[in-house]
Amino acid sequence: MTSDTTNLLIVSAHAADFVWRAGGAAALTTARGGRVTIVCLSYGERGESARYWRQGLDLEQVKAARHREAAAAAEVLGAELRTLDVGDYPIVETDELLDELVRIYREVQPTAVLTHTTVDPWNTDHPLASRLAQKARIIAQAPGYQPGEKVLGAPPVFLFEPHQSEYCEFRPEVLLDITEVWPTKLEAMRCMEGQEHLWDYYTDVAKRRGVQARRNSGPNLGLTTDAMAEAYMRVFPQVADQLA
Template sequence: MADTESCPTQSMLVISAHAADFVWRAGGAMALYASRGHRVTLVCLSYGERGESARLWRQGLDLEQVKRVRHDEAAAAAAKLGAELHTLDVGDYPIVETPELLDRLVGLYRGVQPSLVLTHTESDPWNTDHALTHHLAMKARIIAQAPGYDPSGEVIGAPPVFLFEPHQTEYCGFQPNVLLDITDVWETKYEAMQCMGGQQHLWEYYTDVGKRRGVQAKRNSGPNLGLVTDARAEAFMRVYPQVADELA
């Protein structure tokens, strides 16, 4: 990702399948960009009400109550991270591609005009909603660049796409080639994680992930970045080539 401290104001678009995916996988990136004055827009296709809310169902809540709780959790986490939240409420398990959903995503791309996009990996054998969200995010990005698609809208440029780390990393074809130092905003990310009361079992898991990626970032940063010993990081996989005027 770009050095945001030396760049003009940027716009990050995060496309998440469910209402909690973003916080575990990209909450640090979101908080970091927001802390530097950049616009962060979060899109949750669904609340994860059917497949990722077991704790709430065990409490005896009905479908609408579960969705309400999940919405409130996502809104609280997004506010902690400094993100503008859009919930599309398309249902989950499975999320289904429709022309209407694709058109809504294209409209969001054109409205946000993102400098960079964060979303799921192409493959996730444990959760097809994640893979479909990747497919939709990539397809919408391409369509949003086409002048002939709704000619009244402003086309986007070619924002780089970064895939955030899946839960079952080794099985999803994820090869991290970007390690983002989120040490300065780790406490903000952790507070956002704690907003997700329906998935408390993941708080410790993703704390451990942040520590492991921080060790890797420290090891690979060299002396110039000066990462602290107890660094925290998030891993991403870049989709498109980086365009640069020098190798760094």
């Protein structure tokens, strides 16, 4: 994944996932004139909103708070937010949800897709979101599905880093330098007030991946000692005309 990708589609299980894991990629894309569409399958109202439940909010109030946070974060990143509100813990695959994702793929025509890993023993909603995102991509490529619509090409799929990567079979195959937009990502993270405890955690993740990016790039990219980065896995082979 290069930082000048012009049309990203991010499929996020819950309303905050895209911020922690792909906020830098989103900020880079929009800062360079590209488009970012973020699809949140749910608000994470049941499983990832403990702070609001402790405050005595009811379900609809929790969802409203999560929507405000996600909308504010997406605005900071310069991205378009689409919330499907299908519920969480668990997210359930339905024909209607799959059809909606296929429709979004064909409408957006992304040049790259970012989503969760297919393994996460800590949160089964994340692998389900990944499988849905990849299944919808395949269906959107099929000319015989809703004939007459513009079919999808073959956008690469990148899996963003999970919360506990060592348990999720995650390999940091792509290290994306987000140093120039780190202040933007941090501002977006701070919009997620219901999960304030993760602000420092994902700052530390970005620092650690920045160190790895600097060591692996050598002098080629000119990364500084304060580099910040995000890590991704590829699902499909990279097609290139040279090895670099």
